[in-house]
Amino acid sequence: MATKKYINFLLFFLSLSGLTLQSLSWSPEREREYQKWVSWNVENYQKKTLLRAEAVTDLPAVGRKVLDPKLQKAEMNKVRMSVSHDGSGDYMSIKEALDSIPLYNTRRVVLEIKSGVYRYEGIRIPNYKDNISYTFQGSREKILIPRPLHFITFSGDSKDPPTITGNNTASVTGRDGKPLKTFESATVAVNSNYFVAINIRFENTAPHDIGSTGEQAVALRISGNKAAFYNCSFYGTQDTLYDHKGLHYFNNCFIQGSVDFIFGYGTSLYQNCYLNSIAKKKASLTAQKRSNSSLSSGFSFKDSVITGSGQVYLGRAWGDHSRVVFSYTFMDKVVLPQGWSDWGDQKRDSGVYYGEYKCSGPGANWTGRVPWARMLTDIEAKPFMGTYFVDGDTWLLHS
Ligand SMILES: *[C@@H]1O[C@H](CO)[C@@H](O)[C@H](O)[C@H]1NC(C)=O
Ligand SMILES: *[C@@H]1O[C@H](CO)[C@@H](O)[C@H](O)[C@H]1NC(C)=O
Ligand SMILES: *[C@@H]1O[C@H](CO)[C@@H](O)[C@H](O)[C@H]1NC(C)=O
Ligand SMILES: *[C@@H]1O[C@H](CO)[C@@H](O)[C@H](O)[C@H]1NC(C)=O
C-alpha cells in the first residue's frame, strides 16, 4: 500500500517538471489532455498532500524504487482510440488501429475495443524480428504487436468483454511452406514492452485430440517486458498462454486449457486467477522453462483457484531449473497427488524449484507429493508473494 502511494506521489511530482518542458509546442489535443490532467490533479490535491507526507515517513529508504522514466512519460501523454466492428469507432479492426500508431511510439495508446468478436484466421508470415509485421496470408490477419510498438493498451467492457479469436495450430502451414510451430500459432502475439490488457477475452479455438501432434494452439503469446493483464480470459486447449519472456503481471484472469496451458520462460505473478483444466486425462497446468538457477524466471500463483477436469500436475519441468510456486491457492481434486512432474528426466528433480505455501482443497494434500516438491516456509514464500516478484514498483500502475 505504502509503495503504491509512493508511486502515485512520484508520478505527480515528476509529471510537473515534465509538463513544464513540453508546454512550449502544444497541439489542441494535447492541450485538452493537459486540462484533463490539471483538473484531475486539482481534485486530488488534498489526497496527494497526505500521500506525500505518508510516503516520506512510511517507507524505509532501501526498497524505494523509481518508476521507469519512459513509462512515466508515456502515461502523461496518453491517447485513446476506439475500435468497433460496426463502424461507430475510430477504427473497424484492431489491426487498423495498430497500423495507425507510429513505430517507436512514446505515448500510452489505449485502444478501447467495443464488445464483439474480432476474428483473425489468416496465417502470419513469420517475420517477427522485423519492424513491419502485419503481412498476412488470407483475407484476415492475426494480431502481432511488433517489438518497437510500446505502450499499447487493449481495453474492453467488463460487462461484455470483446473476444479476439483464432484457430491456428503449430502444424498449420505458413506461407513459407513450413509449419508455423507453437510460437507462430498465437492468435495475439505481443513483442513490445509495456503492454496492458483489461477486460479482453483471448481465444484459440483449435481442438486438441489426445495423441495427435502439432496441435499446440496459443491464444496469447507475451514476449514483451513489463506487461500487465487485468480481468482477462484466455481460452485454448494445448498451450493456451505462452508466457514467453519478461516481467508479467496477471490479475483476476481466467485461464483455460488442457496441456501445459501456461508455459514459457516468463517471470510472472498471477494473482486472483482461475485456472480451469479441460484435460481429458493426465496433463500439466504449467511448463516453466527456467534454464539456470541464477535466473529470475519463474511463475508465482497467489490467491488463485485450480479446478476442472482430468488429472493435472501443477507443473512439469520444461527447463532444468523450472520454477513455479503456488501460495494461498485452492486446489480441487483435479490436481494429482504427486503434484509435480520432472517430465521423465530425474536429473531435474534436484534442479527445479516447485513450491507450495498455505494452499487448500483436496488437491493440496501433501501426502502423495513427490519428495522434491517444497513446502515453503514463511521466509521462503515471501519473495514470491508480492508484486516485487516482478519488480512491480518500477512499472505496475494499477495494482
Ligand atoms: C527498424 O526500424 C529502424 C528505424 O526506422 C531501422 O533502423 C531498422 O533498420 C529497421 N529494422 C528492420 C529489420 O527493418
Ligand atoms: C474487473 O472485473 C470486476 C468484476 O469481476 C469489475 O468489478 C471491475 O470493475 C473490473 N475491472 C476493470 C478495470 O474493469
Ligand atoms: C479454422 O477455422 C476455419 C474456418 O473458420 C476452418 O476452415 C479451419 O479448418 C479451421 N482450422 C483448424 C485448424 O481448426
Ligand atoms: C548460470 O548463470 C551463471 C551466471 O550468469 C553462469 O555463470 C553459469 O555458467 C550458468 N550456468 C549454466 C549451467 O549455464
Ligand SMILES: *[C@@H]1O[C@H](CO)[C@@H](O)[C@H](O)[C@H]1NC(C)=O
Ligand atoms: C490426504 O490424503 C491421504 C491419503 O489419500 C488421506 O489419508 C488423508 O486423509 C488426506 N488428508 C486430508 C487432510 O484430506
